[in-house]
Amino acid sequence: xxxxINALTKSIWVFHVSAGSCNNCDIEILDLFxxxxxxxxFGIQLVGSVRHADALLITGAMNKKAVPRMxxxxxxxxxxxVVVAVGQCALSRHMFRYSYNVDxxxxxxxxxxxYIPGCPPKPEAMIDGIVKLVNKLKGKK
Amino acid sequence: xxxxxxxxxxxxxKIISWEEKSSRRIYFSVDKSDVYETVRLLFKDLGLRFxxxxxxxxxxxxxxxxxxxxxxxxxxxxxxxEINDKERPEIDAxxxxxPAAEWVEREIWEMLGIxxxxxxxxxxxxxxxxxxxxxxxxxxxx
Numbered sequence: 001x002x003x004x005i006n007a008l009t010k011s012i013w014v015f016h017v018s019a020g021s022c023n024n025c026d027i028e029i030l031d032l033f034x035x036x037x038x039x040x041x042f043g044i045q046l047v048g049s050v051r052h053a054d055a056l057l058i059t060g061a062m063n064k065k066a067v068p069r070m071x072x073x074x075x076x077x078x079x080x081x082v083v084v085a086v087g088q089c090a091l092s093r094h095m096f097r098y099s100y101n102v103d104x105x106x107x108x109x110x111x112x113x114x115y116i117p118g119c120p121p122k123p124e125a126m127i128d129g130i131v132k133l134v135n136k137l138k139g140k141k
Numbered sequence: 142x143x144x145x146x147x148x149x150x151x152x153x154x155k156i157i158s159w160e161e162k163s164s165r166r167i168y169f170s171v172d173k174s175d176v177y178e179t180v181r182l183l184f185k186d187l188g189l190r191f192x193x194x195x196x197x198x199x200x201x202x203x204x205x206x207x208x209x210x211x212x213x214x215x216x217x218x219x220x221x222x223e224i225n226d227k228e229r230p231e232i233d234a235x236x237x238x239x240p241a242a243e244w245v246e247r248e249i250w251e252m253l254g255i256x257x258x259x260x261x262x263x264x265x266x267x268x269x270x271x272x273x274x275x276x277x278x279x280x281x282x283x
Contacts, residue, residue: 064268064269064272065269100278101268101269101278
């Protein structure tokens with residue numbers, strides 16, 4: 001495991017992108033930082049700029065206007081960078097599959113490392129996903 | 142109470158239909174050539190609040206509902222206007238009366254392709270910049 005990947009598993013700084021979400025996933029993400037779940041005790045933190053981020057947390061159904069902006073954001077992220085798709089819309093476009101404004105799902109646009117399904121996913125599901133991802137990066141089973 | 146009577150009195154025969162779903166939920170329709178005058182009566186003379194407008198496609202063409210709220214009594218007046226033209230629908234803009242209608246008319250224009258005559262700033266609001274000009278996403282494909 002390279003030192004860069006190792007650094008990713010320690011305290012993950014997260015940049016949260018909404019690419020046309022209905023705000024429900026975003027509310028559940030904010031729930032992670034409330035005292036009940038409090039992922040900051042693991043060093044996971046929301047940051048204000050993507051240039052500080054280790055991971056991108058993407059919600060929403062990738063509408064036509066959001067896609068070029070999201071690609072720009074991904075280019076600005078320091079690599080290696082983990083991309084997490086949160087919610088059914090980011091996974092598969094969900095109910096917007098045949099919409100005029102949504103062309104392709106997120107994993108056709110960016111390399112996605114972790115999928116968290118649900119509409120919206122529970123905070124527990126997100127914590128579970130992140131733990132699995134960290135273990136995978138460390139090479140554990 | 143008073144609002145209802147005033148509308149009926151001022152508009153008279155211009156009202157094509159009048160329907161009260163309940164005492165505080167009123168739908169009425171006028172011809173599309175009278176829409177500017179009617180909206181001016183509702184907004185400027187009677188002081189109703191413009192809540193929003195909604196457009197939709199009907200078998201005969203298009204219809205726009207202008208929703209006005211009378212907050213003191215909790216009454217909601219919906220002005221229904223039918224546009225019986227499937228290809229090139231047109232109607233007078235109400236934006237010159239009050240700027241609150243500008244964005245909703247732009248949205249109806251780009252989604253349904255209804256042309257608002259006299260709109261000061263009829264350009265794209267929500268769709269992507271490279272969206273083709275002759276396609277309207279909320280129109281039924283024929």
